[in-house]
Amino acid sequence: MHQADMKLCLVLLILLFVTLPAQADNAWQAWREGKALLLMRHTLAPGSGDPAGFVLEDCSTQRNLNNEGQQQAKRWGKLLRQQHNGEITVYSSQWCRCLDTARLMDLTTPTPLPVLNSFFAGRGDGDKQTQALMQQFAIAQTAQPTVLVTHQVNFTALTGIFPRSGEAAILALPLTQPATVLARINTP
Template sequence: MKAFFLLLLLLLPTTGLADDPAWQAWREGKALLLMRHALAPGTGDPAGFVLENCSTQRNLNNEGRQQAGRWGDLLRAQHSGAITVYSSQWCRCLDTARLMALAAPQPLPLLNSFFAGRGDGDKQTAALVQQYSSAQIDQPTVLVTHQVNFTALTGIFPRSGEAAIIALPLTQPATVLARITAP
């Protein structure tokens, strides 16, 4: 039985450990946590999409809501102080950010999806890089966004609820310090 637990410890990803350098950089404001929204089955948004009306959008399912809650637990385990949370204005991102229960999410249009021509990916990504061009920020920060935004910035195609800790100053492509699967 003891051997089983030892093997289990060896298989755990280091990104979950408090002393991991990527998590330390995030806690110190030297990195951002970039996250694709939690599970919202499907692709894109239905015809008739209206940003201000969640009933016209693809939304989190029960598993996605649970993922978001587990993200909040994980982030609180990593940092007991204040955490800044920015989110795309899409309901699935805002809901992910709210359900993490870290802080009231601040809508940030630069994080809005540009899938299917809804925005300007090059301009949004460049503006995000410019916004985080300093080597350090005041406190740990989470950015909740969409797959296309995540991919444009990092070159990674993330699964729903996946995150990356990315170094500051932000560059394109971003310097990825760690990838974290949905808890």
């Protein structure tokens, strides 16, 4: 590699590391101002889908958070309180692993929102649910910072991103498909 090429690579690396934190800071500011939502996949619940005999109202029939997933949710709560010390609205899928993630963040009582429910393995209608979610948040601003706790399939349908357990993205309002991703936030 020529010296000029090495210098160019170094400059590009420096710009990358300077730009990424600034983008994240701007995304968090938009979230605090209600101009963006934080969409997150529930924290770690080992496995895929739900066991045979799944019943929405019975957590014992579902895939649930393990200890690490519970700790991740608590760390998310701490991170979100560091980002905003006021009221935060939390919506969640009705699945136990999502509600538990939302409750363990200890921000507020989560509001179950059926459009956030999983549509994996034909459990719902992905297109209709995604459209309904976009309609619900076809607004320029929310009254306060808002968190949506959902599933991988819902997250991917809206953003095109395949998130890890507990990963989040800050999405600009109004919601579009694909959503405008202001920042991706790794599981704390």
